[in-house]
Amino acid sequence: RMFNNADVRFPSITGEDGRELPVTHGTYISLMEHPDRRIRREAFQSLYSVYRQYSNTLAAAFGANVKQAVFYAKARKYTSSREYYLSSNEVPEGVYDRLVSSVRKSLPLMHRYMSLRKRLLGVDELHMYDVYVPLTSQGNTHYTFEEAKKIVKEGLAPLGEEYLSLLETGFEGRWIDVYENEGKRSGAYSWGIYGCHPYVLLNFHGTLNDVFTLAHEMGHAIHTWYSNENQPYVYAGYKIFVAEVASTCNEALLIRYLLKQCKEKKERAYLLNHFLESFRATLFRQTMFAEFEKTVHELGAAGESLTSEKLCGIYQKLNEDYFGPDMVSDSEIGYEWERIPHFYTPFYVYQYATGFSAAVAISRRIMEGEPGILEGYKRFLSGGCSMEPVELLKLCGVDMSESRPVDQAMEFFEELLDEFEVCMK
Ligand SMILES: [Zn+2]
Known part of the structure; x- marks a missing residue:
C-alpha cells in the first residue's frame, strides 16, 4: 500500500x-x-x-505474503492456503475449481469479443492498451436524479411490491447523499448500521453509469435492510461471498429492462457494450486473477522461490490464454500482478466472479417469473450470515457448487455478444 x-x-x-x-x-x-x-x-x-524497475522488490514482498499464508494454513492443519482462506467464509474449494473450469471452457467467447474489438477499432494489431477504449459513444443522454430513480423503479419492478416500496422508502427517506460536494469522497458505496436504516453515498453526475450505480448501491442497501430486520445482531452481517449478489442482480435486471425498452440502435449498442465490459472486468478478469493466485500459492507451498521472473511468466501466460490469439502479448502486461493490491488478501477476488454469475442466474429466474423465486430471494436477502453462503444462494435456486450458474452467465454473455455484433454491422 x-x-x-x-x-x-x-x-x-x-x-x-x-x-x-x-x-x-x-x-x-x-x-x-x-x-x-x-x-x-x-x-x-x-x-x-x-x-518493471521495482519488480524484484515487489516479488519479494508478494512472495513473503504468500509464504506467510502457507505457514498459517500449515500451522492450523489445513491442506492448503486456499482451503484455509476459503473456510473463513465457509466456502468449499470445489466452488473455486468449478468457476475456473467453467470460465476456461468459455474463453472462446472472450476471444471472439476481442476479435470484434480489433475489427471495430480498425487496428492491424490489438494491444493491451486497446482494451479499455469505448467501442460506442454514449450520446448525450443525461439523466436527472428524478429520472434515474424512475428508471431504477421501473427496472426493478419484477422484484415485486414490497421491494419497490422499500426502494421508495430509501429514496424518500433521505438514505442517499446524492451529489458531489467539497471534501466529499469520490465513488459510491452503501453502509449499514444495525438498528438504523442503511445509508448510500453517491456522486451522481447524470450518466447512464450513474443510473446503474444507483441500482447497484440500493441493492446493497436493501440487502442490509432485510438482514438487519430479520436477524439478531450476531447473524446480521452478510459474508463477502454473497455481498455483491444483490447489487449485481439489480444491475442485471436493469440492463434486461433497458434492452427491452430501447429500440434505437446506437443506444442499444452502448447498453450492450456496457454489460459486455462488466463481464470482461468481473467474470473473466477476476477468474484469471483467481487462477494466478492458485498457481502462485501452490508453488509457494512446494517451497519454490517466487521470483519476479517466475511470477511474470505465469501472469503473461494466463493473459495470453484469456485474451486469445488476436491480442499481442506485450511484455509489459506480465508485470500487472504488481499493481493488484487484492493479491495481498489471499483468495478474495474469485468472489467477484462467483457473485456476478449468481446474480445473472437469479435475475434470469426473476425475469422468467419462476414460481417461488421472489419468496426465495427475499429469504436470501434476509439471511445475513445465519447460513453458509452457498446454502443461502440455494434459496434462490442457484447452486454454486455446480457449474450451471457460471455456464448460464456465459450463455447470457454470448447472447449479448451476438446482438452487439449485429448492432455494430
Ligand atoms: Zn457493490
Whole structure:
C-alpha cells in the first residue's frame, strides 16, 4: 500500500496539445480510454516501465505474503492456503475449481469479443492498451436524479411490491447523499448500521453509469435492510461471498429492462457494450486473477522461490490464454500482478466472479417469473450470515457448487455478444 499509494511515480507523457500529461493511478484508466492511440500506448509503457524497475522488490514482498499464508494454513492443519482462506467464509474449494473450469471452457467467447474489438477499432494489431477504449459513444443522454430513480423503479419492478416500496422508502427517506460536494469522497458505496436504516453515498453526475450505480448501491442497501430486520445482531452481517449478489442482480435486471425498452440502435449498442465490459472486468478478469493466485500459492507451498521472473511468466501466460490469439502479448502486461493490491488478501477476488454469475442466474429466474423465486430471494436477502453462503444462494435456486450458474452467465454473455455484433454491422 505504501509503495503503490505513496512512493511510486510514473513518467509523464506528452498530450495532444504538446503539453505534459501526468500519469498517476488516478489518471491511468481515463488515459487507457483515450481515443488517441499514441497516448494510450505511452501511458501503458510509462506505467509498466516503473513496475518493471521495482519488480524484484515487489516479488519479494508478494512472495513473503504468500509464504506467510502457507505457514498459517500449515500451522492450523489445513491442506492448503486456499482451503484455509476459503473456510473463513465457509466456502468449499470445489466452488473455486468449478468457476475456473467453467470460465476456461468459455474463453472462446472472450476471444471472439476481442476479435470484434480489433475489427471495430480498425487496428492491424490489438494491444493491451486497446482494451479499455469505448467501442460506442454514449450520446448525450443525461439523466436527472428524478429520472434515474424512475428508471431504477421501473427496472426493478419484477422484484415485486414490497421491494419497490422499500426502494421508495430509501429514496424518500433521505438514505442517499446524492451529489458531489467539497471534501466529499469520490465513488459510491452503501453502509449499514444495525438498528438504523442503511445509508448510500453517491456522486451522481447524470450518466447512464450513474443510473446503474444507483441500482447497484440500493441493492446493497436493501440487502442490509432485510438482514438487519430479520436477524439478531450476531447473524446480521452478510459474508463477502454473497455481498455483491444483490447489487449485481439489480444491475442485471436493469440492463434486461433497458434492452427491452430501447429500440434505437446506437443506444442499444452502448447498453450492450456496457454489460459486455462488466463481464470482461468481473467474470473473466477476476477468474484469471483467481487462477494466478492458485498457481502462485501452490508453488509457494512446494517451497519454490517466487521470483519476479517466475511470477511474470505465469501472469503473461494466463493473459495470453484469456485474451486469445488476436491480442499481442506485450511484455509489459506480465508485470500487472504488481499493481493488484487484492493479491495481498489471499483468495478474495474469485468472489467477484462467483457473485456476478449468481446474480445473472437469479435475475434470469426473476425475469422468467419462476414460481417461488421472489419468496426465495427475499429469504436470501434476509439471511445475513445465519447460513453458509452457498446454502443461502440455494434459496434462490442457484447452486454454486455446480457449474450451471457460471455456464448460464456465459450463455447470457454470448447472447449479448451476438446482438452487439449485429448492432455494430
Ligand atoms: Zn457493490
